Every structure is written in structure tokens, then in C-alpha cells.
Amino acid sequence: MKVNDEMLMAFVDGELDQATAEEVRRATARDAGLARRADQFRTARQWSKNAFADILRQPAPERLVGAVLGRPSAVVPLRRRRLPSGSLALAASIAILFGAAGYWLGQQHPPRGMALLGAGPVAQTLGQTPSGRSSPVAFVGGEMRLETLAAHKVDGGLCRMFALSGGAGVWRGVGCARGNGWTVEIAASVPGEGYTPASSGAAASIDAFLDAAGAGEALSPEEEEAAARTAR
Amino acid sequence: MADIRHRMVAILPKLRAFAHSLARTTDGADDLVQATCEKALRAADTWVEGTRLDSWMFRIMQNQWIDQKRRARPQMTIDSDSASPLMGEDGARTVEARMTLKSVRDFIDELPEEQRAVLVLVCVEELSYREAAEVLDVPLGTVMSRLSRARSTLIEAVEGERRVRRTGVSS
Numbered sequence: 001m002k003v004n005d006e007m008l009m010a011f012v013d014g015e016l017d018q019a020t021a022e023e024v025r026r027a028t029a030r031d032a033g034l035a036r037r038a039d040q041f042r043t044a045r046q047w048s049k050n051a052f053a054d055i056l057r058q059p060a061p062e063r064l065v066g067a068v069l070g071r072p073s074a075v076v077p078l079r080r081r082r083l084p085s086g087s088l089a090l091a092a093s094i095a096i097l098f099g100a101a102g103y104w105l106g107q108q109h110p111p112r113g114m115a116l117l118g119a120g121p122v123a124q125t126l127g128q129t130p131s132g133r134s135s136p137v138a139f140v141g142g143e144m145r146l147e148t149l150a151a152h153k154v155d156g157g158l159c160r161m162f163a164l165s166g167g168a169g170v171w172r173g174v175g176c177a178r179g180n181g182w183t184v185e186i187a188a189s190v191p192g193e194g195y196t197p198a199s200s201g202a203a204a205s206i207d208a209f210l211d212a213a214g215a216g217e218a219l220s221p222e223e224e225e226a227a228a229r230t231a232r
Numbered sequence: 233m234a235d236i237r238h239r240m241v242a243i244l245p246k247l248r249a250f251a252h253s254l255a256r257t258t259d260g261a262d263d264l265v266q267a268t269c270e271k272a273l274r275a276a277d278t279w280v281e282g283t284r285l286d287s288w289m290f291r292i293m294q295n296q297w298i299d300q301k302r303r304a305r306p307q308m309t310i311d312s313d314s315a316s317p318l319m320g321e322d323g324a325r326t327v328e329a330r331m332t333l334k335s336v337r338d339f340i341d342e343l344p345e346e347q348r349a350v351l352v353l354v355c356v357e358e359l360s361y362r363e364a365a366e367v368l369d370v371p372l373g374t375v376m377s378r379l380s381r382a383r384s385t386l387i388e389a390v391e392g393e394r395r396v397r398r399t400g401v402s403s
Contacts, residue, residue: 045354060265213242
């Protein structure tokens, strides 16, 4: 069998049937040139994926979220928006949170130097903190405590819900590993300590976010450990 | 309906990535995503529950893009996002080349559009060859040949760039 570029590419992409894949595998084991070429195709795939990683991580602009949800008035600049309190705001806050993939809710900003959203230290810590555990997160001028509350499988990966608390305030949020590393996708500042009625809007919205991400029941510690092993 | 809207919001980043591969500018891509979402919402009842929403919307986007290009008068667009500094045209060229090393994204942007689309659908959006063929409405063999050409070009371009970086000599 003559192994050409397209076959090598389909081989590394897992697109060949078993018998053909086996033949190609044998051919690459015999021929270093073929093996190198296959490796190049694999690398080019990874390069392409990496080249678009920033777009895949970026929060979608509010105008797009507004266009989809059909409630442009609900999608106002979030950084200045007060966290809506009580259940009447639930519908609006769902809209905000979806729009807010990458924004935080509430009037309180995270401390300077603490990248709460995206692939920052909070996301990294979250990736290493299974449910029920907590870890410190350092930022310029202080430290907060991250507690992982639950883990859920979602479309394309694993998400963890967390609470982050310290002198600078209390936040709740969700971070996920969906093929591009751990990223905090949403976060809401919770006024006051604990689960006051005012925080129920944030909690419900985070639940709604998980629902839309395809999250099922919270994982057991064993399930979470298994899922975390392959989460990237 | 509310449900499909939320699912659409959840895949907006994926839609933006494919839109970038077609439009190549951030504004152009977001306009394309918006037009695609509006079209998809109007046709929401034709989406089959249980099938991939992203593939369905990529296909709408691909058609939207073709329509848009057909309607647009031929024009030169200046891409302010990716505009790179002009390269020197004299002896300073080598130095310039080293200073303005291109990223993989730049090389992808330079591929022919049909190759970019298939590259992004398979390597970034992780569609299977068959799914990509359905989105683009081309035979499977076409997907494979375009994808293989795109990746070969990318390999050569990046390796060429690395040679320049190593030796300071552009070939």
C-alpha cells in the first residue's frame, strides 16, 4: 500500500478505519520519513488549535449575546451593574450571565492584581482543587480562599463551581476545562457574607449557566477524579 | 425557544472562531456571527434536537458568508486587526523579517479561504471530515485534499520562519 499525505493526515486525525490505520501505523514504524510527516500533520493541527485559543476563550461581545437572547436592554455594561437582588431579577440575570461569559456581576470588582476571570491564577487553582477542598489564591496585596463547591460534566469538558472569599469580598463562579485549559467563565460578586437572599439571584444564574452548558448532576469524588484526569 | 437561545450563547465562542476563519477581521467576524444567529433563530424549528447545534450553525454561517460576498461589490478591505508593519525593501529586510515574525494565525489568514474554512472546522472546531463536508457542502475527498494542502502549507511556512529565526537569513 502506498501511503500518501492524505492518508497520514487521516491517520493522525483518527479518521481511518481500523485495518487501514493499522497498515499506516506499520508503515510509519518502518519508515522514519513517513513518521516524521505524520508528526508534522499532528503538529499543524495543534498549531491551528492554539492559534484560535484566544478567540475560543474570549467572552462573546454583548451585542452578540443581545442578538441571540433578544433582550438587548438586559445586556448593559456589566462592570457598572449592581447585582440584581431577589427572584424578580432572575430572568435578567440569566441573560446577563450568559452575556457575561467572562464578566462578573455586581458592583464590587475583584482586588487589583487578581485576575478572577479567564485563565488566571483563580482558574489554575480551581483546576487543582477538587470538590470539598479549598486552596489559597494569592494576588497583589492579599490572599483569598477558593473552595470548590461541586463539579459537573459539561459538553466538551468539566466545570467546577467555586466560592472565593477573603478580606476583599465574596465571589461565586464557575470555571471549566473544555479543551483549552482551566478558564473561569463566569463569576458573580455576592454582597455580604454567605447566602443572603440578595445572593440568590447570583446562585440561580450560575445554576442556569451550568444547565445551558449541559451540566448534569454533581459528580461524586471518584467521578470527578476520573473526569479531572482527562480534563484539559 | 429559550433553550436554543441559551445553547447558542454557549457556542458563541465557537461561532466566532469559524467566523474569523471566513472574515478574518474581528468586526467582520462578529457581524457574520450576528447575521448567522438571527437567521438561525428564524429557522430554529428546522434544527433537529439531538443533532449538533454547532454544525448546523456553521452551515448557516457558511451560506450567509457566500451570500454576503455575492452581494458585496468587489472592494479592497483593509484589515486593521491584523495589519502588520510593512517590511523593509532593502538591506534591512532580514532584520525586519526577524522583528516581524509571523504567527501561525497570520499564516492561516494567508491560506485560500476554502482551505482556511476546512482547517478551522476540523482542527479548531473538531468536526469530523464528514461533518465538515456537510457544513461546506463538498465531497469528503475535497475536505481531505484541502485540509492536507492547508496543513502542508502551514508546516512549510512555520518551518521556513523558524529557519529565518535561527539563521537570520530569509530564503
